[in-house]
Amino acid sequence: MSLISVEQLDKIVIERMIFHVVGPEDANLVLLEEIDPGSHASFFLDRIRSSCNGIMFDFLSASPVLASLRRVESDSSRFSSETKDLAALFNGLHSGAASVGVFLVFMLLVDGNRFYAIIKYDHEEVLSYTIQEEEDVRRALIAALQSTFVRSPDALQKAAIIRLTDVGGELSIRDRVSPGKVTKYFQGFLGVRRRFQPDQLTSSLSEIAKKTARRHAADLGSAVMGQLNRRVYDAIQAQPGFDPANREPFLAAVFGPLPEDSPIRKTFDRELRNSRIENEVFEFDKAAVPRPRRKHLVTDEGIEVIYDRQYDDRIRREPNVGGGERIVIETGGVRVEDDYAEPRTRLR
Known part of the structure; x- marks a missing residue:
């Protein structure tokens, strides 16, 4: 500010x-x-x-x-x-x-x-x-x-x-x-x-990046949106800090290359101002944005898989010869196997 x-x-x-x-x-x-x-x-x-x-x-x-x-x-x-x-x-x-x-x-x-x-x-x-x-x-x-x-x-x-x-x-x-x-x-x-400590600033920047991406999801596409949380996490873990006057490394790490007149830049800068941190230079508190505990996969067919990262070794992904991939889950047993209750359509 x-x-x-x-x-x-x-x-x-x-x-x-x-x-x-x-x-x-x-x-x-x-x-x-x-x-x-x-x-x-x-x-x-x-x-x-x-x-x-x-x-x-x-x-x-x-x-x-x-x-x-x-x-x-x-x-x-x-x-x-x-x-x-x-x-x-x-x-x-x-x-x-x-x-x-x-x-x-x-x-x-x-x-x-x-x-x-x-x-x-x-x-x-x-x-x-x-x-x-x-x-x-x-x-x-x-x-x-x-x-x-x-x-x-x-x-x-x-x-x-x-x-x-x-x-x-x-x-x-x-x-x-x-x-x-x-x-x-x-x-x-x-x-x-x-006024703002590094953990507050790091957390705020993380939320600003995600909010900006969600607002421009159609422009960014699945390559960014499909790994948004990971991209933000990796950017914060890999870079020493953030300087609004040299924000290009962070923007590129999260959103990929952006033209100078990109509306994504404008939204990001506006969100910095709204959070009153547009002039804050700070080192990242890497612990303020921990690695997400769960992983979320959604296939082209709409099949969703959500699992804790402690079970990474139970998930095997193997490419198919003709394209696509095979996902194998090793488990000690299935706890729930029921019909999925779709949300009710609102009556008019």
Whole structure:
């Protein structure tokens, strides 16, 4: 799910903005004052828009970020001081492998609703800033070119789009270092827990695949529909996980090759959105979709055979010379041999 819908992306307005310099060492921390993005607002809005399709998280009650943003909501004059405290906290959690960059905090307005964005951006090249001393405070002035902000997606290390609620808050998070999980230290800094766990996501994806196939049974044919449960099971067992931006391996494993304009793709994507997992990147919990306990055979003549897999060795299938096959069942005895009661026709 996206906190900010595709239709709302062009309606995002930056109300307030501040950034601080962070890095792996305490000496890297430089706390700055609030700035106006001015003519560079579109650059930052593009970065914010690119961060809106992240993994869903919810704040824990003890989250320091939640507490800080609550204080800003109650008293907007605390915006600068609260972000300085958050930058110091973030800097203290940095590991030695972290790169020097900037810690940005935005107050946003979208269709009359308040959002916040927290972004860690690496130092590189495109926009630069200078720090100016003004009456005992330091203020950042942004200039074009040189080195700091870049348009490259690789420079945007971590991002959280945040909406506060009456009971806490929800976040859409992207983490370039760990796109399928989000690094523990970023989760720890934000004080959040993932909304959907891998077992839930794996089970939901399995049901979405089956629902999509049943809706397009005529297009997929017996080759897919006759082995649908097995195809879904095998896809989940064989693949490490699912990424909506690279869903082709999963789609091909379940449905076979699909043209780009296939209605099956559209149904699958719509079902992902309906389940609010269209942006969820996750590793499969293979135990969440166990191998079906029973096997179901239906012959061309309409003869059905249903049996537990523990009796696989009691079923022999032998091809006939002229086509078709012979199915032999070895059993200790027949328990039921009765006429089959057909469903009654409804009286009109």
